[in-house]
Amino acid sequence: MGKRENDSKRGRNGSEAQLKLAVLISGSGTNLQALIDACAEPDYPARISLVISNKDDAAGLARAEQADIRTQVIRHTDFASRSAFDQALSEALAAADIDLICLAGFMRVLGAPFVDHWQDRLINIHPALLPAFKGLHTHKRALEAGVRIAGCTVHYVRADVDVGPIIAQAAVSVLPEDTEASLAKRVLKQEHRLYPMAVALIAQGQVAVVDGRVRIAGAESGATEAALINPLPSPTK
Ligand code: 4DW
Ligand code: GAR
Numbered sequence: 496m497g498k499r500e501n502d503s504k505r506g507r508n509g510s511e512a513q514l515k516l517a518v519l520i521s522g523s524g525t526n527l528q529a530l531i532d533a534c535a536e537p538d539y540p541a542r543i544s545l546v547i548s549n550k551d552d553a554a555g556l557a558r559a560e561q562a563d564i565r566t567q568v569i570r571h572t573d574f575a576s577r578s579a580f581d582q583a584l585s586e587a588l589a590a591a592d593i594d595l596i597c598l599a600g601f602m603r604v605l606g607a608p609f610v611d612h613w614q615d616r617l618i619n620i621h622p623a624l625l626p627a628f629k630g631l632h633t634h635k636r637a638l639e640a641g642v643r644i645a646g647c648t649v650h651y652v653r654a655d656v657d658v659g660p661i662i663a664q665a666a667v668s669v670l671p672e673d674t675e676a677s678l679a680k681r682v683l684k685q686e687h688r689l690y691p692m693a694v695a696l697i698a699q700g701q702v703a704v705v706d707g708r709v710r711i712a713g714a715e716s717g718a719t720e721a722a723l724i725n726p727l728p729s730p731t732k
Contacts, residue, residue: 529690
């Protein structure tokens with residue numbers, strides 16, 4: 496969301512209204528949990544209004560219920576077409592007056608009409624340093640490629656998958672003894688820091704998409720660093 500739209504969310508007393516989030520999940524929901532925990536902080540500039548899963552057995556649903564967040568299951572298998580599923584999702588999100596949709600391990604590809612309708616109000620977290628390692632099995636492929644630095648990316652969603660303006664990235668060192676599981680674990684830990692950070696930047700109106708790239712407002716006062724997590728000199732597991 497651009498700064499101008501966000502300004503319109505200021506209350507009459509000048510205080511910033513909280514951005515209303517929907518989090519879309521398909522599985523365990525540890526990134527959802529990171530967002531739930533961030534939203535529990537008194538000064539966090541966003542709150543989760545709705546969690547939607549396309550699977551009724553997604554473990555993340557229990558995390559939302561535990562936090563008293565409204566949940567909705569919209570099964571893709573209940574719809575005759577992808578577009579009908581997308582339409583049902585869009586209607587649920589609009590009915591809840593959502594400002595920003597966060598995909599968090601959501602595994603259904605959303606079609607162009609959905610993505611265009613929610614353009615720049617729809618973000619995703621990907622477990623690699625995009626544009627490297629799009630798609631699945633990112634950690635296995637990163638190890639096979641012999642990269643020294645791996646990481647994760649929060650980006651705006653476009654109709655093509657794993658493409659879109661990059662908002663924030665976190666890097667981790669790849670260690671000689673790393674397995675797919677150990678690297679995934681180290682990256683996931685950073686995902687849990689990065690996603691709430693990126694959402695806060697958006698909620699504070701600091702993120703603008705200019706010519707297809709993200710510009711962070713207030714970069715001169717350190718905001719650029721707010722969109723970046725560096726590897727530690729001696730990595731923690
Ligand atoms: C993503 C990309 C492809 C599939 C699943 C997830 C990454 C994030 C994402 C979810 N929905 C999206 C994105 C995205 O980057 N861009 C758009 N929509 N437009 C994927 O291929 N999923 C398949 C199903 C998997 C399953 O149900 O387990 C699928 O056929 O949709
Ligand atoms: C996360 O690692 C996320 O980056 C990844 O799925 C996992 C979901 O975990 N997303 C993708 O691979 C999207 N292409 P979670 O359900 O515990 O948050």
